[in-house]
Amino acid sequence: MSRRPAHVTSGPYAPPVPARELSVVSADGARLHVEVHGPDGAPAVVLAHGWTCSTAFWAAQIHALADDHRVIAYDQRGHGRSPASTACGTDALADDLEAVLLATLAPGEKAVVAGHSMGGMTVMAASARPAFRAHAAAVLLCSTGSSRLVAESTVLPLRPGRLRTWLTRHVLGSRAPLGPVTPAALRILKYATMGAGSSPHMVEACARIVHACPRGARHAWSQVLYVLDLDDAVRELDVPTAVVVGTADRLTPPRHARSLVAALPRCVGLTELPGMGHMTPVEAPELVTARIRELVATYVGPHTAEGPAGVSATPPAARTAHTPQTAQIKEGA
Numbered sequence: 373m374s375r376r377p378a379h380v381t382s383g384p385y386a387p388p389v390p391a392r393e394l395s396v397v398s399a400d401g402a403r404l405h406v407e408v409h410g411p412d413g414a415p416a417v418v419l420a421h422g423w424t425c426s427t428a429f430w431a432a433q434i435h436a437l438a439d440d441h442r443v444i445a446y447d448q449r450g451h452g453r454s455p456a457s458t459a460c461g462t463d464a465l466a467d468d469l470e471a472v473l474l475a476t477l478a479p480g481e482k483a484v485v486a487g488h489s490m491g492g493m494t495v496m497a498a499s500a501r502p503a504f505r506a507h508a509a510a511v512l513l514c515s516t517g518s519s520r521l522v523a524e525s526t527v528l529p530l531r532p533g534r535l536r537t538w539l540t541r542h543v544l545g546s547r548a549p550l551g552p553v554t555p556a557a558l559r560i561l562k563y564a565t566m567g568a569g570s571s572p573h574m575v576e577a578c579a580r581i582v583h584a585c586p587r588g589a590r591h592a593w594s595q596v597l598y599v600l601d602l603d604d605a606v607r608e609l610d611v612p613t614a615v616v617v618g619t620a621d622r623l624t625p626p627r628h629a630r631s632l633v634a635a636l637p638r639c640v641g642l643t644e645l646p647g648m649g650h651m652t653p654v655e656a657p658e659l660v661t662a663r664i665r666e667l668v669a670t671y672v673g674p675h676t677a678e679g680p681a682g683v684s685a686t687p688p689a690a691r692t693a694h695t696p697q698t699a700q701i702k703e704g705a
Contacts, residue, residue: 374493379428379584385577385654387428388435396446396475399467406446406454406472410438412551415484415672416477417664419445420469422515423593424585426452429483429488431577432657433664441668444483448490448578462602465490465700473507478526482509484667486660488653489624490593492516494603499609510640510671511613512663515621515652517628518602526622527564545594550583557583566649567620574654606635612671614641614663618648618655640667 380386390407397403407427417437421429427445434443446452449468457464469485477483485508487495492513498504517524522544523537530536551557553576561582562568562575613636617629626644633642643663645656653660 379426379431379575379580380577383573383577383662384435384657385428385431385573387431388438394475396471398449398471400457400459400464402449402457402459402468403447403455404446404468404472406444409434409443409445412440412442414440414442414497415668416442416444416481417668418469418473418476418483418485419443420485420487420491420494421448421451422487422491423597424451424590425488426581426584428581429578430454430653431494433486433653433661436657436661437664440669444472446472448494448593450592451585456586456589456592456663460596461601462493462497462596462605465494466501466504469494469498470501471502478679481507481566482672483507483514484510484664484672486512486514486664487516488514489516489632489650490597493518493597493600493602496605496609499605500546503582503697505611508611511609512616512660512667513615513629513632514660515618515624515629515650516632517600518606518622518632519600521600521628522559522598524625524627526625541594541598545591545598546573547587547591549587550585553583564650566623566651567647567655569647570649570651570655574651578651578654596642603635606632607637609697610637612638612640612667614643614667614701615639616645616652616656616660618645618650618652620647621650621652623650 390409392408394406395403396406420431424522426447429699437443450456485495493516495511496518524539527539528536530579557578558575561579562570615632617626619626633639648655
């Protein structure tokens with residue numbers, strides 16, 4: 373295992389100590405660092421973080437949920453405490469999520485799976501996989517998209533077109549080290565990834581996580597995101613799915629969320645957060661946690677197992693078509 377990544381050590385974004393840590397082996401032999409928080413037998417939630425992040429990114433949600441949920445978080449390969457791998461791509465992302473589900477959930481046990489950014493893309497990539505379909509009761513997609521990520525990014529304040537796409541690809545995919553977390557680095561990260569109203573402790577928490585990501589992994593996965601096309605996979609995501617996006621998201625602007633809503637077979641709501649950026653689980657921790665709780669209550673319920681096998685039935689609501697609704701949430705909600 374690699375060393376524990378740098379992160380803030382106090383406040384709501386300081387990662388809690390897990391009840392258990394596992395090393396899960398994926399299909400190609402890659403090892404994944406997995407943390408389990410909360411009591412055995414509680415309703416399960418699985419968290420997949422985004423590009424350049426780690427399990428520490430979900431600290432606020434883990435703190436809030438672990439009293440009465442079993443929260444499973446893992447480091448994507450090459451991130452956090454999961455070693456780098458030569459295999460980078462959507463198949464690897466799907467393999468890794470399947471491996472985590474099989475290693476941490478009982479046969480037939482259902483969970484809510486939440487993914488942020490590349491974590492949401494992981495969920496899409498796994499949408500047709502047997503283990504995902506066996507274990508996913510519902511999904512939360514935060515600040516994510518299925519294709520044209522670089523072409524539609526507004527990180528660079530230029531007109532859309534080939535020049536902006538080329539420059540954005542090279543900026544996001546740079547091999548240069550990010551260096552220490554300085555005041556200048558905080559300003560850059562806030563501009564690129566967070567809303568103007570994000571508080572300093574939110575920005576610092578994100579910066580420490582992002583700056584701890586190895587530059588080789590950062591570059592390798594940026595190339596995957598450049599060519600990403602999961603539009604067909606979205607249409608295979610046949611579980612109740614809620615979508616959250618910040619209106620000031622420059623990395624995956626709201627048009628991505630609206631495209632997902634239009635394509636998802638069973639969307640159960642779109643929440644647009646005015647003025648918030650790409651890091652919605654950090655910028656709006658209570659809202660994201662509340663969405664996870666709602667999905668658990670509706671589609672998993674307080675008792676996840678029927679007998680020792682952990683088999684749960686899909687609630688009738690999960691088989692009912694929903695008309696997506698957009699909720700405009702005020703800042704600070």
